[in-house]
Amino acid sequence: MTDQTIARPRAGQGLFLAMAIGCGIAVANLYYNQPLLALMAADLGVSPASIGLVPTATQIGYALGLLFLVPLGDMFDRRRLILLQSVVLGLALAVMAVAPGFAIVIAASVVIGIAATIAQQIIPFAAALADDSSRGRVLGLVMAGLLGGILLARTFSGFVGEYFGWRATYVAAVALTLGLGLMSARVLPRGLAPAGRGLGYGALMASVADVARRHPLLVKSSLVQACQFACFSAFWSTLALYLEGPEFHLGADVAGLFGALAVIGVLAAPLAGRLSDRRGPSLVITVGLACVAVSFLGFAALPGIAVLVVGVVLFDFGVQLSMVAHQARIFALEPAARSRINTVFMTSLFTSGAISSTVASAAFASGGWVMVALFGLGVSALGLAIHLLWRPADGVR
Numbered sequence: 001m002t003d004q005t006i007a008r009p010r011a012g013q014g015l016f017l018a019m020a021i022g023c024g025i026a027v028a029n030l031y032y033n034q035p036l037l038a039l040m041a042a043d044l045g046v047s048p049a050s051i052g053l054v055p056t057a058t059q060i061g062y063a064l065g066l067l068f069l070v071p072l073g074d075m076f077d078r079r080r081l082i083l084l085q086s087v088v089l090g091l092a093l094a095v096m097a098v099a100p101g102f103a104i105v106i107a108a109s110v111v112i113g114i115a116a117t118i119a120q121q122i123i124p125f126a127a128a129l130a131d132d133s134s135r136g137r138v139l140g141l142v143m144a145g146l147l148g149g150i151l152l153a154r155t156f157s158g159f160v161g162e163y164f165g166w167r168a169t170y171v172a173a174v175a176l177t178l179g180l181g182l183m184s185a186r187v188l189p190r191g192l193a194p195a196g197r198g199l200g201y202g203a204l205m206a207s208v209a210d211v212a213r214r215h216p217l218l219v220k221s222s223l224v225q226a227c228q229f230a231c232f233s234a235f236w237s238t239l240a241l242y243l244e245g246p247e248f249h250l251g252a253d254v255a256g257l258f259g260a261l262a263v264i265g266v267l268a269a270p271l272a273g274r275l276s277d278r279r280g281p282s283l284v285i286t287v288g289l290a291c292v293a294v295s296f297l298g299f300a301a302l303p304g305i306a307v308l309v310v311g312v313v314l315f316d317f318g319v320q321l322s323m324v325a326h327q328a329r330i331f332a333l334e335p336a337a338r339s340r341i342n343t344v345f346m347t348s349l350f351t352s353g354a355i356s357s358t359v360a361s362a363a364f365a366s367g368g369w370v371m372v373a374l375f376g377l378g379v380s381a382l383g384l385a386i387h388l389l390w391r392p393a394d395g396v397r
Contacts, residue, residue, distance in 0.1 A: 016138050018187045019126050020145025022082075025180045026118035027146050028153035029089065029173055030058055033109070035158035036166040043166065044102050057106045059354065061113020066347050068205070070120045073339030075204050078125040079188040082118055086181035089115035090174055097170035118180070119146055120346055124338035127331040129189070133277060136328035140273020143324050147266045151259045151316075204340075211340045215333045216392035221326040222345050224285065226352035227383030228319050231292050231376045233353035234360035235315065239308075242369045248305065258312055265316025272324035281325035285387055288325065291318025293380040300373035 033040070033054050041051035072081055092111035099105045123142055130138035157169045199207070212219055240255040242248070268288075275284045295315035298307050330341050356379070363371040 015129070015187055015189075016126060016141050017145075018183055019122050020142045022180050022184060023119040023122050023142055023146035024149030024152075025176050026089070026116050026122070026149070028149040028156070029093065029112050029116045029177070030062055031150060031153035032157040032169050032173060033058060035154050036161045036169060039161050039166040040105070044105065046102050050102065053106060054109050057109040058113040059350075061110040062116060063113075063347070063350055064110075065114040065117030066120060066343055066350060069114065069117050070343045070346070071204055071208055071340045072201075073121050073124055073342075074337055075199055075201070077190075078121050078128075078339075079184070079190060082121050082125075082184050082188065083181060085115045085118045085121070086177060086184060089118065090177040090181065093170050093174045093177060097167045097174065119149075120342055121339070123327070124331065124342050125188075127327070127338055128335065132332070135331065136273035136276035136281070136324065137270065138273065139327050139331070140270040140276075140324045143273075143320065143327070144266050144269035147269060147320060147323075148263055151262050151266065155257075155259050207337075208340045208343055211334065211337045212344050215330075215341075218330050218333060218341060218344055220386065220390050220392050221330050222348035224289070224383045224387045225322060225326045225345070226348045227379050227386070228289070228292060228322050229349040230352040230356035230379045231296065231315070232319050233356040234363075234372055234376050234379070235312075237357040238360050238364045238369070238372050241364055242372075245368075247303070247369075258308070261309065262312050262316040264313050265320055268317040268320040269324050272321040273328065276325045276328040281329040284325035285322045286384075288318040288321030288323075289380060289384040289387055291315065291321065293377060293384060296373050296376035296380055300370055300377055303369060303373075 037051045037054065038048075040054065041048055044051070069081075069085070089112065092108050092115060096105065096108040096112065099108060123139070123146070126138050126142045127135055156172075160169045160172060212222075236259075239258060243250040243255050243258075248254075272284050272288070291314050295311040295318065298311050326345070330345060331338050333341065360372050360375060363375045367374075
């Protein structure tokens, strides 16, 4: 059973590269605001506590998009959804760039978050276009684009904001999103009709839980990768605090450079895809989990810049290995439900990341960086235990 009612069009490497770039452009919009908060607070005349609502509003919007928009890819032509969301995203970014007050900024941030789920429409679209023998490789390429967007967004916005003002970042984001829309209109194949198009919206949403119940392997993959993403979130939400502390007295610019350094780990995504195609996802996931556990063990036992530099590359490498291998596994479970599968998977990651940021901040406040590292080590060990000990009935390669 395929997720299309017509033959799969021929898809080349150029198309998948464009989809990877599109993922990166779309997801970057979630993170532009983080280095700009102080500039935004000064310009809008609000307190540091109030300006913290901006990234919160963006993440709330993203959660709403994951839950209520992403499943539509099993019901409507994904190309049309991507184009429509690109228009909405561009308009929201333009409003953000000229927003006269804080309330408009918050409202625009919510819409930006909702529309930025373009990336989560592209990923199952790429999985549908790839054949079974190359799906892991294709997902690896697309995920490399997405993860590059996540890691470089803060560096880009911090630079633009510092020299041209925070609003200039959003003007640039409008131009990038316009490019995304034009590229998508040109390269994405037309006329692919999802097999779920006969479902009503209510039935589609109700079936998300049914998909999870039918596939215990999806639940397992979601839990294991949620542990990985919790470690990812714990690290990045406290790194700047650690670097600015008495051990190093380093600024936010150095934390941004760590983001650029972590891009090296993005190279793991294509590698993970190729290995999943050849050897099966299970081994790749095990290696990825082990990399994260070893990294956090190093962070706890040997605090210092050298360990951070080596650890951030190894740690990010491990997260990407397991992410791509899990996606290759879950998208093969039920082709007609790939968008709903992606909703279950990504919502699990998003939830774990939000919880982990809060826990890691509290851990840093109470016990410093070592406590954060021990928290990450414990969570990574939990993920490894679930992966090795739980054998769902779906069948595992």
